[in-house]
Amino acid sequence: MVSLKLKYAISLLILFAFLVSACSPQAKQPVCNKPYILVGNDCCLDKDDNSICDKDEVKEETKVEETKQITPEEAAEETKTFTIQDLQADIGNVLGKTVVLTKDPELDYAQIYSNKLENSKFLGKYGFNPYSKFTIKKPEMVIQITDSKHYLNDNKDFQNFVIKNKDIFLDTALKSKEIFENEFEEGELPKLIHLKKYPKEISTAEKTKYVSHSELSSVLFYDNITFPETASGNIAEINYIKINKYNVTINNTNFGIKGYTEKLSNINYGQSIIVQCSSNLVIGLSFENYGDGSSATYERKYDGFGVTSSFFSTPLRDHYQQLIRDSQALVKMCEQRYQFTYERYR
Numbered sequence: 001m002v003s004l005k006l007k008y009a010i011s012l013l014i015l016f017a018f019l020v021s022a023c024s025p026q027a028k029q030p031v032c033n034k035p036y037i038l039v040g041n042d043c044c045l046d047k048d049d050n051s052i053c054d055k056d057e058v059k060e061e062t063k064v065e066e067t068k069q070i071t072p073e074e075a076a077e078e079t080k081t082f083t084i085q086d087l088q089a090d091i092g093n094v095l096g097k098t099v100v101l102t103k104d105p106e107l108d109y110a111q112i113y114s115n116k117l118e119n120s121k122f123l124g125k126y127g128f129n130p131y132s133k134f135t136i137k138k139p140e141m142v143i144q145i146t147d148s149k150h151y152l153n154d155n156k157d158f159q160n161f162v163i164k165n166k167d168i169f170l171d172t173a174l175k176s177k178e179i180f181e182n183e184f185e186e187g188e189l190p191k192l193i194h195l196k197k198y199p200k201e202i203s204t205a206e207k208t209k210y211v212s213h214s215e216l217s218s219v220l221f222y223d224n225i226t227f228p229e230t231a232s233g234n235i236a237e238i239n240y241i242k243i244n245k246y247n248v249t250i251n252n253t254n255f256g257i258k259g260y261t262e263k264l265s266n267i268n269y270g271q272s273i274i275v276q277c278s279s280n281l282v283i284g285l286s287f288e289n290y291g292d293g294s295s296a297t298y299e300r301k302y303d304g305f306g307v308t309s310s311f312f313s314t315p316l317r318d319h320y321q322q323l324i325r326d327s328q329a330l331v332k333m334c335e336q337r338y339q340f341t342y343e344r345y346r
Helices: 002-023 054-067 072-076 084-095 155-164 171-185 189-197 293-299 309-337
Strands: 036-039 042-045 101-103 110-126 129-145 209-226 235-252 257-278 281-286
Touching: 042 054, 084 101, 084 110, 084 129, 084 309, 110 171, 110 189, 129 171, 129 189, 155 235, 171 189, 171 209, 171 235, 171 257, 189 209, 189 235, 189 257, 209 257, 209 309, 235 309, 257 309, 281 309, 293 309
Parallel strands: none
Antiparallel strands: 036 042, 101 110, 110 129, 110 257, 129 281, 209 235, 235 257, 257 281
């Protein structure tokens, strides 16, 4: 009897469990229509019909882009463009001065820019008196090589470029002789020579005229280019010093003088440091103030009796210190900003 009751109870329990299960709500899977696909219990977009959610593909592509490395060849091909205004601002910041680069005459394969300053320049002496004139100085110069065939690809190219174009960097020094000779032939030097001899005859000084001159001597003390040893080998030094001496004859007929002669001398002083900034960009720094400032008293004795090249070792050494400091600062600027092909854009 007990056994039948137990069997009856177990049967009822099984029937109850079945009924409960049948009545419980079942999770319903969503229906995904193309271009959507079913992933788990959700639909996701699969436009390219490759059974992968598009959002997962975007994440994968992003990951690939983030891990991609730029090869040296790709870096070398990177093109950056700077205007000449950018360059002059960078040079000015390095040197702590205002630099305004304007065009000079072009070469066949390059454009020259200079920071042109018009102020007093010591040109020479008449007797023992110094003579200066307002003229153009070019303390900073930039040469941008525009023809890729002439790019400076190694140290040898740079050295050959400096040697070939030396006179460009010495422009104002070489012109000093021409300017000085023009001053005693057509300028104010005859009047100053007259006033030196007759200081009270101011009213007649304007009537003084140039008659003739003879060149007593022309001595070249320095004309060299050196390439100081540096890690990059991209610096050159140019020194050029030449002294010209003259006998100049003038007259002043209103003063009753048929003519008299004065000894004059002129100095051509050129001292430059050249920096290769990139394969097509070269910067020149020049000392333009010989005979001025605190060193004037010594430097104006350049025409003394028995002067040799050793006389100029002092000013060359003194001015070199500032030039080399500035050039080294420019090298750092070039390494940080211009170690690629510079493109002119203006």
